[in-house]
Amino acid sequence: MQELMEFLNNSYTCFHAIKNVENMLEEAGFIKLNEDEKWQIEEGKNYYTIRNSSSLIAFKIPFKQNIKGFNVVATHSDSPCFKIKPNASMIDTKNDFTTLNVEGYGGMINYTWFDRPLGVAGRIFVEDDHKIKEVLIDTNETLVIPSLAIHLTRGDDISFNHQVDLQPLLGSSNASFDRLLSQYVNCKKVLATDLFLYNKEKATLIGASNEYLLAPRLDDLECVYTSIKSLLEASPKNIAIASIFNNEEVGSTSENGANSTFLTDVLCRICNALGLDYQLIQSSSFIVSADNAHATHPNHSEKSDPTNRVYMNQGIVIKHQASLRYTTDGLSEAIFKQICKKNNVLYQDYTNRSDQRGGSTLGAISQSHLSIPSIDIGFPQLAMHSVLEVAGTYDIDEMKKALKAFLQMQYTYKNQNVVIE
Secondary structure, eight states: OHHHHHHHHHOOSHHHHHHHHHHHHHHTTOEEOOTTSOOOOOTTOEEEEEETTTEEEEEEOOOGGGOOOEEEEEEEOOOSEEEEEEEEEEEETTTTEEEEEEEEESOOOGGGGTTOOEEEEEEEEEEETTEEEEEEEEOSOOBBOOOOOGGGTTTSOOOOOHHHHSOOEEESTTOOHHHHHHTTTTTOEEEEEEEEEEEOOOOEEESTTSOEEEETTHHHHHHHHHHHHHHHHOOOSSEEEEEEESOGGGTSOSTTSTTSSHHHHHHHHHHHHHTOOHHHHHTTOEEEEEOOEEOOOSSOGGGSOSSOOOOTTSOEEEEEOTTSSSOOOHHHHHHHHHHHHHTTOOEEEEEOOTTSOOOOOHHHHHHTTOOSOEEEEEOEEESTTSSSEEEESTHHHHHHHHHHHHHHOOEEEETTEEEEO
């Protein structure tokens, strides 16, 4: 738990999350592959590649005579937050304030961002000796989005205008965001930025028995962390893959999102390097899309489905939806539940209420590029897309057991029979 909490605390943005994952992989001896170079891949070795500093695919190669398919876990590195616009300083000399011009990234619970200590982090591109250099930063400054006092809002309909109500206070009218950034890049010329606000509050255990974790960015860094830990511990028969995509919260349509060719590019290059038949390997492959689900709320149980409610600390969640926005079907459900049963993993079935619409997932998007079975799973959690979210501490081990077992399994599906090894 302590290692997970440190990972959450230090993964301020998608860029920092990927850098922290890279450090974990490097420490475990994984070899980095660059997309602009020819890949030399050997049996029995472990590799990873990064696209646009915010998406990563890591994989373990077993000995070739055992390989039947790809076992893929898909997660995402981004979380809903505020992105800082270009020319961000809004200086009000009359009232002696400087605020920052920001816009929402993904769907947030807006009111949870008020009156919190907020940091600024992300990446900056600078001109350095006639070259462009990318710099990862986390500024020391603390900002705040101040709420309007209750005395000034009585009788008003409390709704928030993103351009008016949700701009953070940087400082007095003497403050300059450009000047602030210059100290982190040695006064080099800043060409472009991808900077975000993040909550500076740390992850903490709560509950009478410390049975809950209160932390920022649980969706989906909790799944990112457990997928990488499971990959590190797994001894696979198939090619075991942990894929982490950016931009899930805004539709996955970037060049390194789940709706890009990133995953298929990597799988093809692995097959080419090892002399494997890509189409043949797909026939025994499987995707686990790992993204969190809504636990039953202590004050609003009526928001949950009447017969498929899930609870924190009662196991991982298998997500179902008739429209296949969650990709679970009978085949993938049967295979995954058999894996869980063989490894004593607690699991629960989740569906949305029939009058509620769920979000799309990495599995559904990935299946549009790969014709292989997929299942959607996740941690049960409260307050999804809040600046602080809540999950159960006991579910961490269940997810690790499930993902490790999945990465180590092989299956064949032929003549309406499934064999799992």
